Amino acid sequence: MTIVMGTDTHPPDMIQNMQIGLLTARIAEGKPDAVRAGDLYDAATLGGATALGRSDLGRLARGARADLVVIALDDPAMGQIIDPIQTIVLSGCGRDVRTVVIDGRFVMEDGAIPGVDxxxxxxxxxxxxxxxxxxxxxxxxxxxxxxxxxxxxxxxx
Missing domain, CATH: 1.20.5 (Single alpha-helices involved in coiled-coils or other helix-helix interfaces)
Structure with a gap:
């Protein structure tokens, strides 16, 4: 079964939505290990690509689109690093995103979108x-x- 995750909230914070999904699933199941951070991360990346039938999305691989998000893990607000995915999902938010590259084109650098006031x-x-x-x-x-x-x-x- 493919689980897909998207967002249409404001602010459109996919990291926050992964965190809420993780916490509410754990509460609903009554078990702290009911869902892994990686499950939500996969739903937000690979899940959408799989649902679209696109093997060139949602992953870093030869022939895949060059879509990258750089997230600051060195900010003290991020806390201690467990592993990158768990730390991002449990402690991060969209404001931690520093750089975004879509199809090889930088659309955000150092937290700023070029040409946007x-x-x-x-x-x-x-x-x-x-x-x-x-x-x-x-x-x-x-x-x-x-x-x-x-x-x-x-x-x-």
């Missing part, structure tokens, strides 16, 4: 989100004010 994107996204939030009272039963729909975690004085 991240601050401009963040500002634009926040503006669009704020505009969307402002429309919620009109689209919500009883038309409560925005602060009742999107309340602060703690009271704002």
């Amino acid at each position: 991240h601050e401009a994107f963040r500002t634009r996204a926040q503006f669009q989100f704020d505009r969307l939030v402002a429309q919620y009272p009109d689209r919500t039963i009883g038309h409560p004010p925005v602060h009742a729909i999107f309340g602060s975690t703690y009271p704002v004085c």
Whole structure:
């Protein structure tokens, strides 16, 4: 049986999703060894390639596409290294990704995507989100004010 893993969450953090999958599977089974980190890693890499019938994806091998992700294991927040896969799945997150190479082309280097103005994107996204939030009272039963729909975690004085 092929198990495939993908993500459509925000932020799209495949590492975090592997971690959640690992932990929830272990909780559901009631056994700390019910699922290995490698099982989730394989589902996120080889599983998708297998489901697509693509032997040129999801692996490092002669003739395979040159898709690579470089993850910083030397960051103190990563903690002690068990082995690279377990450490990434148990302690990592998408913010630990430093470099991404897709089909031999660098699309992210040292945490930055060349040619992308991240601050401009963040500002634009926040503006669009704020505009969307402002429309919620009109689209919500009883038309409560925005602060009742999107309340602060703690009271704002």
